[in-house]
Amino acid sequence: QGQPYFQPDLRSAQGPAGFGGIPAPNAVANLIARLDALERQIATLTGQNEESAHRIRQLERQLEMARRESDERLRRIEAAPPALAAAEPAAPAPAAAEPAEKKLAAADARPASTGDAGEDAYLIGFRQWEEKQFGEAQKTLEAMAKKYPKHARASYALNLAGRAYLDEGKPATAAKVLLSNYQSNPKGDRAADSLYFLGQALMELNKPVEACKVYDELAEVYPKMRDWLKQRLPQARADANCRS
Numbered sequence: 001q002g003q004p005y006f007q008p009d010l011r012s013a014q015g016p017a018g019f020g021g022i023p024a025p026n027a028v029a030n031l032i033a034r035l036d037a038l039e040r041q042i043a044t045l046t047g048q049n050e051e052s053a054h055r056i057r058q059l060e061r062q063l064e065m066a067r068r069e070s071d072e073r074l075r076r077i078e079a080a081p082p083a084l085a086a087a088e089p090a091a092p093a094p095a096a097a098e099p100a101e102k103k104l105a106a107a108d109a110r111p112a113s114t115g116d117a118g119e120d121a122y123l124i125g126f127r128q129w130e131e132k133q134f135g136e137a138q139k140t141l142e143a144m145a146k147k148y149p150k151h152a153r154a155s156y157a158l159n160l161a162g163r164a165y166l167d168e169g170k171p172a173t174a175a176k177v178l179l180s181n182y183q184s185n186p187k188g189d190r191a192a193d194s195l196y197f198l199g200q201a202l203m204e205l206n207k208p209v210e211a212c213k214v215y216d217e218l219a220e221v222y223p224k225m226r227d228w229l230k231q232r233l234p235q236a237r238a239d240a241n242c243r244s
Contacts, residue, residue, distance in 0.1 A: 061203065061239060068232065118148035122157050129160055134168040137161070142177075155181060155188025163197055171204035192222040196229050199236055212242035 113120055125140035141161035145154045158181035165174035178198040182191045195218040202211040215237050218225070225233075 057239075058204065061200070065200070072228070118144060118151035118153055121148070122151075122153040125157060126160060129164050129167075132167070134164040137164040138168075152189065155185050155190040155194075158185075159190035159194045159197070162194060162201070166197060166201055166204070171201040174198075175201040175205070186221070192218060192225045192229055195222070196233065196236065199240070203236075203240060208240040208242075211240045212237065215240065215242055 114123070121140065121144035125137050125144060128134075128137035128140055138161050141157040141164065144151075145157040145161070148154055158177060162174045162178035162181065165171075165177060175198055178194040178201060181188065181194040182198065185191055195214055199211040199214040199218070202208075202214060215233060218229070218233065222229075
């Protein structure tokens with residue numbers, strides 16, 4: 001601690017034994033010690049308040065992201081043509097001795113094949129992510145992008161892998177994956193999304209200044225970004241207190 005912000009006026013002080021009414025040295029020392037202790041208490045309380053506010057902001061962002069994802073899933077379900085459900089091939093008939101519950105679980109876990117190995121791999125990872133199997137989704141999606149780097153879904157796969165790390169509470173790893181997806185394939189279908197979620201990861205890392213730079217680059221490089229991003233970018237900038 002430096003000098004206390006309050007200095008007693010020794011000329012007019014009235015206290016115990018001293019010259020001309022000036023407090024004894026030990027009385028002044030006690031007063032300064034009490035003031036130092038008070039300053040430390042105020043600093044501690046201020047730090048606790050700031051930490052609590054940061055946690056509340058994190059929870060609010062997580063709740064908002066969950067709400068948006070729920071809305072997006074509902075929109076996709078409502079927009080999906082009925083023919084897609086009919087196109088899924090029936091699962092092979094299981095053995096007669098297999099319990100009914102096990103049969104249903106096996107059929108549900110087996111995604112339909114599209115005839116495109118890269119597409120199938122991506123869809124498996126997407127399904128794992130939807131079911132909140134984030135660790136499995138990360139492995140599946142990153143493996144797909146590595147095996148089929150030129151596939152149209154590679155950009156989707158790495159973007160979703162980054163989101164899976166973010167959903168699992170690993171923003172630093174998420175930031176690396178998302179940045180790599182943007183830099184290695186800036187024309188990919190989900191490169192712009194990776195910039196947006198990179199900003200979200202930086203906010204989780206308590207780096208709002210860097211997040212604003214990412215949001216600025218998103219708006220500059222992708223002025224014709226898809227509506228899903230365009231609708232969310234203003235709120236993301238507001239959360240990071242970016243300059244307009």
